[in-house]
Amino acid sequence: MIGQRLEEYRKTKGYKVQELAAMIGLSQGSLSDIKNGKTQPHADTIEKIVRNTDINAHWLATGEGTMLRAKLAVGQDVKIMVAEGADVYATDRCAGDATCKKLCKTYLGTGNQEVKDMLSMVVDVLSSGNKDIITSLRFNLITLRQAAEDAEKVRKLLNPEPNPTRKKAP
Numbered sequence: 001m002i003g004q005r006l007e008e009y010r011k012t013k014g015y016k017v018q019e020l021a022a023m024i025g026l027s028q029g030s031l032s033d034i035k036n037g038k039t040q041p042h043a044d045t046i047e048k049i050v051r052n053t054d055i056n057a058h059w060l061a062t063g064e065g066t067m068l069r070a071k072l073a074v075g076q077d078v079k080i081m082v083a084e085g086a087d088v089y090a091t092d093r094c095a096g097d098a099t100c101k102k103l104c105k106t107y108l109g110t111g112n113q114e115v116k117d118m119l120s121m122v123v124d125v126l127s128s129g130n131k132d133i134i135t136s137l138r139f140n141l142i143t144l145r146q147a148a149e150d151a152e153k154v155r156k157l158l159n160p161e162p163n164p165t166r167k168k169a170p
Helices: 002-013 017-024 028-035 043-052 057-062 076-084 086-093 098-109 113-128 131-158
Strands: none
Touching: 002 017, 002 028, 002 057, 017 028, 017 043, 043 057, 043 113, 057 113, 098 113, 113 131
């Protein structure tokens, strides 16, 4: 099924098999094996596909939603964001929406590709319109945020900051 969707994507975009294979970072033979259903791609291969193309991860996995990721993550909008700068882009295109501005600034402000990839995946999930998946993402994010807050509390308990008002013993 993933192979069929990759072939559909390739034809839609007008790529030759060798072009898509090179773009993804696979050999032409490996891509053909996936396309023809001889092998199923491993998680790292799916990550390469999503990272190196504008394929919507949800669509690739399920066939649901749109084939292409939201423009926030790839394409012309990113070029505009970089050219204008995060503050200008966020101000002009987010219409006062603080969350949108924060997302744009985080996406542009990080040099960490892993963070950008994660933000792109979140945008993919949200733009899919699948309420079950969006609800699942929401609960997972709430759980992760709570775990991060708990870890910070434990860190502070184990490594308390020195109390500046407390005098040192002679």
